[in-house]
Amino acid sequence: MILGTVSVFERDGIYQIYCKAMQEDGMGSLYTAYEELKNKLEKEGLFDVKYKKQIPKMPRCIGVLTSNTGSVIRDIINVSTRRNPNCYIKLLPVPVQGKGAAEKIVEAIEIMNKNKLVDVIILARGGGSLEDLWPFNEEIVAHAIFNSELPIISAVGHETDFTIADFVADLRAPTPSAAAELAVPNIADIMLELEKYNNRFKNSLKKKIELMRLRYEKCMTNRVFKEPLQKINERYILIDMKVKQIQNSINNKLKDNKTQMVELITKLDTLSPLKTLARGYCLTEKYGRIVNSVTKIKKDDELELRFKDGSANVKVI
Amino acid sequence: MKKELNFEDAMKKLEEIATELEKNDLDLDTSVTKFEEGMKLSKECSKMLEEAEKKISILIKDGDTITEEDFE
Incomplete structure (x- = not known):
């Protein structure tokens, strides 16, 4: 041209x-x-993905390299404190445009690294022309970012601006506010995550206990535990039955004997001479012996006559 | 000085414990131990978040020394 x-x-x-x-x-x-x-x-190889460092999930302290005036630092502070009301930010002011800015940026990155002052660095600048953004396209800045042991998030210019610093940084944020969002975890989310873990712990332990309880209950439904006396009762019933059996057989025996006895008594009764006496006969005895023939007596024998209601002594004439 | 809790490691450990507990093949005693360990760790994490203090500072370079001052 x-x-x-x-x-x-x-x-x-x-x-x-x-x-x-x-x-x-x-x-x-x-x-x-x-x-x-x-x-x-x-x-x-400065842009190589394999050299990108992980951004810590929960940085204790965030370093911000930007101008200490202007909206960039304000935006970063606002977004950061909104996400984590207790966040810790260290601002190391650097000129973000003009002659000497690149050198100051390099120095700031080195200071942060040397003293390990923070867990993550945000390198930020608001929008501007290509000339304004130039310090972020300088080779020394690129190398300083590459050599930084602390992870660096770049947020230079607007969403459409891509500087060399953006390519070398471990993470590129489209705007300074976005950089704050990437660096500062939302505490509410983290708290929710912790709560989720607590619930997982509680639920799995509850489940475990429930499982144990079911196992215990299943055990307890076993007859041995449920009716421990049943076996004994069964034996009792058996003993009772046997005792009854014995009792029955004794009773039967007794009954049999009694029947037999009654029979015998009846028979005896039938045969008893006393019955005959009752009908009006009498029994003749001589010296205690029954006289059953007339030949057995002679004159002057003393006899005893037995009636149904008594006896009398007589003499043969 | 008490060794500071590394949040990433702690979160990883929490996930580990949760997975182990959910596998269900631990005996009750181990489960209870793991449960207590997990609850303690998660409590430490919340405590760390709750006890952190808001601080916005500005670093001022004076020769080779760096001093930290409140920014706001």
Whole structure:
């Protein structure tokens, strides 16, 4: 691209350009430098994903490298304290544009690293022209970011601005506010997560206990535990039955004997001479012996006559 | 000085304990021990979050020394 005046040499019909300024065609010299450096660093591996450091989930302290005036630091503080009311932010002010800014940024990154002052660094700047953002496209800044042991989140310019710093950083945030969101965990979310763990612990222990209880109950339904006396009762019944059996057989025996006895008594009664006496007969005895024939007596024998209601002594004549 | 609790490690440990407890093949005694360990750790984590203090400071470089002052 050329800036100048044009004149015509009339005789030959030639146009001449008197050049006052000249620049490469395309996006301009800064853009060319940007593209060149970007390609160079990419080849050197500075953008490689394998070198990206993990951003801590719960940083105790967040370092912010930006201007101590302006809205950027305000935005970062606002978003950070909204997400975590108890967050700890250390601001290390750096110039974010103009001559010498890159050197100051490099120095600040080194200070943070040397003293391990924070857990994560936010390198931030508000929007601006390519010239304004230039310190973030400088090679020394790129190397400082790459060499930083502390993870760095870059948030330079607006969402559409991509600086070299953004490519080298461990994480690129579209805006400073977004950087704060990436660096500061939402405490409410973390608390919820902790609560979830508590519930998981409680539930699994409850489940375990419930399982144990079911096992215990199943055990307890076993007859041995449920009716421990049943076996004994069964034996009692058996004993009772046997005792009854014995009793019955004794009773039967007794009854049999009694029947037999009654029979015998009846028989005896039938055969008893006393019955005959009752009908009016009498029994003759001589010296205690029954006289059953007339030949057994003679004159003057003393006899005893037995009646149903008594006896009398008589003499044979 | 008391060793400071690393939050990432603690969260990882919480996940580990939860998974182990949920597997259900632990005996009751071990389960109770794990449960207590988990509850204690999660309590420590919440305590760490609750006890942190808000602080916004500005670092001022003076030669080789860095001093920290309240920003707001």
